[in-house]
Amino acid sequence: MSEPLAISLFSGTDDKLNAAAVLVAGAAALGRPVHVFLQYWALDAFRRDRIEADRGLAPEAGPAGEAAVRRLRSLGGASWSETLRSAKEIGEVDIQACSLSMDLLDITEADLDPLVDGVEGVTAFWSTAETGQVLFI
Amino acid sequence: MTTETIHRVDARGLACPMPIVKTAQAIATLSSGDLLEVLATDPGSTKDFVAWSRTTGHALVEQDEEGGVFRFLLRRK
Numbered sequence: 001m002s003e004p005l006a007i008s009l010f011s012g013t014d015d016k017l018n019a020a021a022v023l024v025a026g027a028a029a030l031g032r033p034v035h036v037f038l039q040y041w042a043l044d045a046f047r048r049d050r051i052e053a054d055r056g057l058a059p060e061a062g063p064a065g066e067a068a069v070r071r072l073r074s075l076g077g078a079s080w081s082e083t084l085r086s087a088k089e090i091g092e093v094d095i096q097a098c099s100l101s102m103d104l105l106d107i108t109e110a111d112l113d114p115l116v117d118g119v120e121g122v123t124a125f126w127s128t129a130e131t132g133q134v135l136f137i
Numbered sequence: 138m139t140t141e142t143i144h145r146v147d148a149r150g151l152a153c154p155m156p157i158v159k160t161a162q163a164i165a166t167l168s169s170g171d172l173l174e175v176l177a178t179d180p181g182s183t184k185d186f187v188a189w190s191r192t193t194g195h196a197l198v199e200q201d202e203e204g205g206v207f208r209f210l211l212r213r214k
Contacts, residue, residue, distance in 0.1 A: 025154045029161045030192045077152040090161040 004033040006129035008136045012041025014080065015057045015069060020137045021083035028091025037125045038116065039098040042137075044105055046097070048113040051081050084115055094128075096120045141172055148177040149206060156182050157189055160211070164195060167213045172198070175209045182207050 005027050009020050020036075027034050038046055045055055057066055073079075078086070087093050097112060097119045109119060146163045148156035156177040164173055175186070183200070186209045190197035199210040 022154050025158050029154065029157045029189060072152060075150070075152060078155055083154070083158075086155070086158045086162070090158055090165070 002031050002033070004035065004129075004132045006035045006037070006125070006132060006134045008037045008039060008125070008134065009042040010039045011058070011137055012043075012045045012055055013058045014055045015061060015065075016137055017042065017045055017055070017080040018069075018077075018083070021080040021087070023135070023137075024093060025083050025087035025090075028087040028093050031091065033092040034087070034094070035125070035128050036093065036095045037098055037120070037122075038095065039101045040104070043097055043101045043107065046095075046113050046116050047107065047111050049111075051113045051115075052079065081113070081115065088115070096125070098122065098125075143172045143174050143210075146173065146175045148175055148179070148182075150178060153179050153181050153185065155179075157185050160186075160189070160209075161193075164211065164213050169213055171213045173211045173213065175211065177207045177209070178205055179207075182209070186211075 007020060007024065011017065024034050024036060045051065057069060061069065084093070095116050097116050099119050099121050102119060144163065144167060146159050148159050151159070156175065156179050160173065160175050167173060186197055186200065190211065194214040196212040196214065197209060198212050201208050
């Protein structure tokens, strides 16, 4: 199964970033090329000086959800950025920053973690995705 | 009679998808026909290793479970 997967990663909370990183790593392990497009709050999470920061959880998590996620960490769950680094080691994972979001959040390429391979516009994203599967997270 | 060397990955205590990630990393360093034994405690790993083997073509030679520890023996294609 080598069908490519494209992900528009929009959310910047730790739970969604983590779920996205797990999906990317799983696809990479199966040999599927993965193309990730970072928009808005997800892009903000990839700033090199904040990539390890606690970004909180989506509102539906609540206090019980927060405790559960903290427990997962203590049980050996890797952080989302570590999971993505591993995914890039084992497979073909291309992470691109959305140029509009770069402007909007006043981010330059120098501000981004080396996990990010480059900057592109939405047309380049769709052109790469072609008719393959696209996820929005 | 020669005894085959078995390479090992200890993924006990690691959450999904790290057992598969560690396995993919390790198998890339082996030669065709080499054996790799993986230990994991992630309950999803049973289905994950079957699926990973089927898709990547690395044979799942043996699998068992003892005391909550899953063991997978893989042969690099």
